[in-house]
Amino acid sequence: MPNDAKLLLIDRDQAAALLTPDAVMAAVRDSFLLHASREGHVFPVVREFLPDGAVFGIKSGGAASDKLLGFKAAGFWPANRSHGADAHQATIMLFDQATGRPQCLIDGNAITTARTAAAGALGLLSLARRDSARLHVFGTGVQAAAHIDYALRALPSLKSVRYTASDGRRVAELETQFAGRCDIAPAAPDAIALADIVITATPARAPLFETRDIQPGTHINAVGADTQGKRELPEGLLPLARIWADDLTQSRTIGELQWAPDTQAAELGVLLANGMHARSHALASDITIFDMTGLALQDLTVARMLMQRALENGTGTSIGWPW
Known part of the structure; x- marks a missing residue:
């Protein structure tokens, strides 16, 4: 009653x-x-x-x-x-x-932390190369740590994790958290070019790297852009990549796609519903991006x-x- x-x-x-x-x-x-x-x-x-x-x-x-x-x-x-x-x-x-x-x-x-990292892991399972071994993470906070955790769970092939802190410092607590699960260390200046997977989990309002840094076959989980004016990816990268979003309307309004809203993209849920892996229907050399704005x-x-x-x-x- x-x-x-x-x-x-x-x-x-x-x-x-x-x-x-x-x-x-x-x-x-x-x-x-x-x-x-x-x-x-x-x-x-x-x-x-x-x-x-x-x-x-x-x-x-x-x-x-x-x-x-x-x-x-x-x-x-x-x-x-x-x-x-x-x-x-x-x-x-x-x-x-x-x-x-x-x-x-x-x-x-x-x-919020767990569901975002889980969504990122589903993106990796659907879009990243299955032999991906090297992960580069921008960010060292709670969200970045959660994405590392879920990525390692999703892809046992990942062996190396390199991270970039906003001030370039070494983050001992992050390394301790994942000691024994992977080889983790601060990123060298050219480390992103060696990455199979890049995760950007920052509050940035300017690109974190340059387009030329991303090599063919790399997958990117773009996490941080969830508000108008925020961005982590460089101008010119989106048109070169195959892009999936959690929600296209949101991504074109507050995600990375706000910077190139006419860029062709699809929604990750369709891949999951059809049991598809994007690399099975594309070139291994394709750059793929998952634009993550977070779904209610x-x-x-x-x-x-x-x-x-x-x-x-x-x-x-x-x-x-x-x-």
């Missing part, structure tokens, strides 16, 4: 504890399939600039066939770092599609999985929410 309705609250630590890579990968794959079938919908993205360099956004969507509805309110507050806190903040709300009543409120930071459906399918796990094992706090 309405007066007996409950709202489940899942905090940061509880959410992180419930997330496992295999479950996240499965949930994110589901989101791509919902999107490809057009049973799932992503609604227009809200992205607003706030004082002191902060950015606030809302990604929302749903799937009637899956009784899925919700949103993520998230953004970037650089001043948080002065307090020792994460600059990225996210909160996810799931709703009962039939009534509009809220079902679950979840801290979204861990979900990814947040929602992972949040739903997490909510179900929480209900099964009694995690979280259930409070009365009558209506």
